[in-house]
Amino acid sequence: MAWIVIIASVISVWILSLFKLLLFSRFSFSKHFNHNCRALQKRNVLLVIAHPDDESMFFTPAINFLTSRGHNVQILCLSVGDADGKGHIRKQELFQACVALKVPMQQVKIVNHPDLQDGFGKVWNHSLLANIIEEEITIHCINMVITFDNYGVSGHCNHRDVHYGVCKVLYDTLQRDIEVWELVSNNILRKYSGPVDIWLSMLWPILHSNETMQCFVNEHPRRSYLAMAQHSSQWVWFRKLFVTLSSYTYVNTLRKIK
């Protein structure tokens, strides 16, 4: 009997959270980007990822929020994801996914450098990463960068190296007026709590200053699912399950790197 109550409660909270997300996500908790004077200007935002599909698996709440408000989103992917020899396919899949996410293909750059190959145990040089990121920032007059935090959601070493590459750019160019935000890695319970995590995530900007913490609730979760489906070579049953259960499909919490 107790188990039935628990399961019914979990299902109820899940449905309530989805309801909240689908009906009220427009009332965003990202005041910094809505009301801050600087935010009224359209930003040139650079999303820096390690592999094709990172954008669709982890960052879609932020991408959907920014594109729907007219911010200019550029995506820099630092490898073609060739760990299984499918790099040439995955490259095209990323372009297709970005179309689903309303990011024009010409705003997507995919790097295929011999020293930046996909894989566990492949160490990426932070100075090399910083040089590539720096160049992209200059070309597109970027004033805001979004990337992984130092755990990189899954702990993948390539995600973590990308974080340190971005930090190196930030520390090497202290004088530049550029904001850098990292995607906060959740513990495993929150990571697989699906839309339920929006309640906890919404608390963060309230408990912290809007200047240091932002919460993006996904306004178009179906778009996120469609984007991930463009990565056909990766679209296997456990990733479908991941996208459904992952809190990153429904909400992103970003923390400002100082």
Ligand SMILES: [Zn+2]
């Ligand atoms: Zn990845």
